[in-house]
Amino acid sequence: xxxxxxxxxxxxxxxxxxxxxxxxxxxxxxxxxxxxxxxxxxxxxxxxxxxxxxxxxxxxxxxxxxxxxxxxxxxxxxxxxxxxxxxxxxxxxxxxxxxxxxxxxxxxxxxxxxxxxxxxxxxxxxxxxxxxxxxxxxxxxxxxxxxxxxxxxxxxxxxxxxxxxxxxxxxxxxxxxxxxxxxxxxxxxxxxxxxxxxxxxxxxxxxxxxxxxxxxxxxxxxxxxxxxxxxxxxxxxxxxxxxxxxxxx
Amino acid sequence: xxxxxxxxxxxxxxxxxxxxxxxxxxxxxxxxxxxxxxxxxxxxxxxxxxxxxxxxxxxxxxxxxxxxxxxxxxxxxxxxxxxxxxxxxxxxxxxxxxxxxxxxxxxxxxxxxxxxxxxxxxxxxxxxxxxxxxxxxxxxxxxxxxxxxxxxxxxxxxxxxxxxxxxxxxxxxxxxxxxxxxxxxxxxxxxxxxxxxxxxxxxxxxxxxxxxxxxxxxxxxxxxxxxxxxxxxxxxxxxxxxxxxxxxxxxxxxxxxxxxxxxxxxxxxxxxxxxxxxxxxxxxxxxxxxxxxxxxxxxxxxxxxxxxxxxxxxxxxxxxxxxxxxxxxxxxxxxxx
Numbered sequence: 001x002x003x004x005x006x007x008x009x010x011x012x013x014x015x016x017x018x019x020x021x022x023x024x025x026x027x028x029x030x031x032x033x034x035x036x037x038x039x040x041x042x043x044x045x046x047x048x049x050x051x052x053x054x055x056x057x058x059x060x061x062x063x064x065x066x067x068x069x070x071x072x073x074x075x076x077x078x079x080x081x082x083x084x085x086x087x088x089x090x091x092x093x094x095x096x097x098x099x100x101x102x103x104x105x106x107x108x109x110x111x112x113x114x115x116x117x118x119x120x121x122x123x124x125x126x127x128x129x130x131x132x133x134x135x136x137x138x139x140x141x142x143x144x145x146x147x148x149x150x151x152x153x154x155x156x157x158x159x160x161x162x163x164x165x166x167x168x169x170x171x172x173x174x175x176x177x178x179x180x181x182x183x184x185x186x187x188x189x190x191x192x193x194x195x196x197x198x199x200x201x202x203x204x205x206x207x208x209x210x211x212x213x214x215x216x217x218x219x220x221x222x223x224x225x226x227x228x229x230x231x232x233x234x235x236x237x238x239x240x241x242x243x244x245x246x247x248x249x
Numbered sequence: 250x251x252x253x254x255x256x257x258x259x260x261x262x263x264x265x266x267x268x269x270x271x272x273x274x275x276x277x278x279x280x281x282x283x284x285x286x287x288x289x290x291x292x293x294x295x296x297x298x299x300x301x302x303x304x305x306x307x308x309x310x311x312x313x314x315x316x317x318x319x320x321x322x323x324x325x326x327x328x329x330x331x332x333x334x335x336x337x338x339x340x341x342x343x344x345x346x347x348x349x350x351x352x353x354x355x356x357x358x359x360x361x362x363x364x365x366x367x368x369x370x371x372x373x374x375x376x377x378x379x380x381x382x383x384x385x386x387x388x389x390x391x392x393x394x395x396x397x398x399x400x401x402x403x404x405x406x407x408x409x410x411x412x413x414x415x416x417x418x419x420x421x422x423x424x425x426x427x428x429x430x431x432x433x434x435x436x437x438x439x440x441x442x443x444x445x446x447x448x449x450x451x452x453x454x455x456x457x458x459x460x461x462x463x464x465x466x467x468x469x470x471x472x473x474x475x476x477x478x479x480x481x482x483x484x485x486x487x488x489x490x491x492x493x494x495x496x497x498x499x500x501x502x503x504x505x506x507x508x509x510x511x512x513x514x515x516x517x518x519x520x521x522x523x524x525x526x527x528x529x530x531x532x533x534x535x536x537x538x539x540x541x542x543x544x545x546x547x548x549x550x551x552x553x554x555x556x557x558x559x560x561x562x563x564x565x566x567x568x569x570x571x572x573x574x575x576x577x578x579x580x581x582x583x584x585x586x
């Protein structure tokens with residue numbers, strides 16, 4: 001009994017630490033003000049842009065991250081640890097630093113720009129690139145752990161039953177890690193939505209929600225930034241609670 | 250036709266399969282018997298074409314027509330029982346109707362029709378195993394490969410499964426290659442068997458042949474021969490530290506002998522018989538097993554004698570008493586190494 005009480009107590013401390021600011025901020029603004037804010041074109045378009053840009057990033061990560069996660073989980077090769085460290089790097093470095101590093105590769109004077117002639121800085125693509133960079137480790141690591149839990153013998157069995165390596169992957173391994181893929185995608189999408197540092201360097205405009213909050217706070221003060229903040233938290237909370245419920249089904 | 254393994258070598262971490270040569274006749278029930286870590290699964294995966302050997306080759310097998318059943322079954326947890334069994338047929342793009350018919354037929358044979366809509370994680374060990382067999386059977390393989398398919402089951406289910414294998418072998422023309430560490434299983438199933446020790450095939454032949462005539466000390470040890478001794482042989486006698494035993498060999502600088510524990514007779518007084526070896530010793534230990542009793546007799550070497558429970562009760566043997574052990578020269582196997 002004591003065990004349960006102490007554990008619950010410690011857990012409650014953590015929940016309060018996260019919960020109090022969230023609840024406090026949710027009640028810091030009234031409903032009419034919230035509705036009014038939502039209807040501001042600048043606000044709703046920035047929120048939609050944020051959700052969408054992060055979705056593009058997550059989709060791109062699914063295409064490239066799942067194969068990589070599979071290889072990292074299954075194959076042993078030289079330099080694998082270095083590669084795994086590299087994948088984790090975006091989580092560790094300051095995101096403004098990440099933004100600057102990305103600017104070097106995708107910016108106006110980069111090789112990419114010179115060769116393609118395209119300018120992507122200050123576009124939705126740049127936002128997605130920033131989000132992708134800082135949040136892709138969440139997806140790759142989640143899917144990698146998923147694949148690690150699945151014995152290779154499942155695929156071998158499928159192959160003896162006549163499946164090709166591709167077929168075995170798509171009909172056996174992939175469906176078996178769908179939970180990891182789903183939760184990794186949610187984590188990545190969520191992390192992308194919240195990104196500020198890298199995005200603000202790659203694209204101040206069009207404004208994502210986090211940049212909008214920053215701008216309003218900077219230029220007009222706390223009171224003006226609050227309704228947008230509440231809105232973003234509310235949307236994130238609803239989406240993620242819904243996703244968690246859906247995840248178990 | 251036969252399946253042949255020719256000069257197979259394969260390194261795997263610290264382990265190595267080396268110089269594997271085997272010929273398995275079509276339609277045979279062939280058992281590869283060896284302790285865990287001997288490389289049994291690796292051989293099966295090489296035969297199945299899942300792993301390429303470093304050297305050597307496998308001929309006479311169409312890897313598109315095999316059914317491999319692993320010890321842990323590896324049923325696909327995201328598919329129900331029906332779809333697990335149908336997996337190979339779906340890959341072959343069978344029509345729904347045909348597929349359904351075949352799955353039902355196979356399920357009927359294995360008495361699992363009531364499970365077809367179940368999820369895999371709701372099955373018992375025995376049920377899982379039958380589903381795994383059904384999944385392999387559905388594609389009518391030319392060769393069945395079994396990787397210790399009974400070792401995760403309790404004794405009762407093991408015996409039932411053996412029966413399933415025997416029936417399946419009788420009803421099809423397929424070749425069966427079965428790896429196990431269980432002698433009893435090997436004896437009851439095998440047409441022919443091979444002993445695999447530390448990555449090498451040490452002996453191959455009919456089960457009785459191998460069990461009664463182990464080729465060397467290693468095999469004798471593995472097959473559970475309890476009385477294995479080494480010494481110099483001179484003039485038909487092997488010289489052990491404290492005694493000499495008459496053996497079916499004239500002379501050798503060094504040799505091992507093995508005496509099966511059930512080939513020795515024990516008695517309270519010396520038996521006057523044609524058996525050339527008779528020794529008196531003290532009873533050191535008595536071990537009661539499920540059907541037999543092992544008596545350990547100190548005749549200068551510790552000699553293990555196996556008698557039935559009935560004789561043990563009738564003789565009422567006690568630790569510390571002196572008994573005679575008698576065995577024929579012809580009951581002794583001699584190995585040079």
